[in-house]
Amino acid sequence: MNLRFVIDQEYDESLVGDECMRKAFGYKKGALQKMRDIYKTSMPYLKLTRKLYQASWNKINNSFSTYVEQTTSYNWFYTKYSCVLSVLHEGVSSWAEGPRIVRWWRENPYTMRRITAHELVLSHYFEIYKRHYSEHGLTDNQVWALAEIAAFALTSLTPEVKKFWPWGDSYYTDHNYPHIVPLQNKLKRAFLSRKSFDEYILKGIRLVKKYPRMSPFGIQ
Incomplete structure (x- = not known):
């Protein structure tokens, strides 16, 4: 898997119009115009940021990509x-x-x-579920909870991650979703003692079915 950083103003702006995104982030009136103003005044700095982000990520891209494949036993579903x-x-x-x-x-x-790695792992988990476990009938919000938890696990609980971000890895439950922490704590033991990643996935599916009203905004 190879990650490339890009500037896509049209896509960035489209997220403001997405209903789920509006609910999640609570955009204030004028958010779209504020975005356009930043693009207009700060494009040289966006381009510089893209260059700096890419250079930093390139140093770990291959080893991180291999780490995720080996830990999950699933190859990335996209090469780019x-x-x-x-x-x-x-x-x-x-x-x-x-x-x-x-x-x-x-x-x-x-x-x-x-966090970039977190978003990649979360996306990878969704692909695994949709392609191999969809017969279990979870809602997207239930899959989201399991994907978030798996992303926190793969980016904090293994010794390998210290080479990717050695300045800190003790944030497994330090995040903005306190309602998933009880489930997360149960799955921590399952992750650390897993015989396979599939075993871990199935454990999560069984547990999250107890939360049919799970969502990023709480257990409604």
Whole structure:
């Protein structure tokens, strides 16, 4: 898998009009115009950010790609992913909708690696579920919860991640979704003691079925 950082103003702006994104991020009136103003005044810096992000990511791309394949036992479903630099959104994954993620443009080019990796793993988990486990009948929101938890696990709980972001890996439950923490704690043991990633997936499916009203906004 090879990740390329790109500037795509049209796609970035389209996210503001997405109903789910509006609910998740609570866009204020004038958000779209604010985005357009930033693109107009800051394009040289966006291009520089793209260059810096790409240079940093290139240092770990191959080893991270291999790590995810070996840990999950699933090859990446796309050979190329694009990461759209956003002037508004901090991180957006793909729910099995293609090889594209989104990351905020105003971060340190080294510390941005971890969340970028998180969005990639989350997207990879969605593809695994949709292609191999969809007969279990989970809602997209239930799959989201499992994908989030798996992404936190793969980016914090293994010794391998220290070579990708050695400045910190102790954030497994340190995030903005406190309602998934009880499920996350149960799956931590399952992840660390797993005989296979498929075993871990099936454990998660059994557990998340107890939360039929799970969503990114809470257990409704």
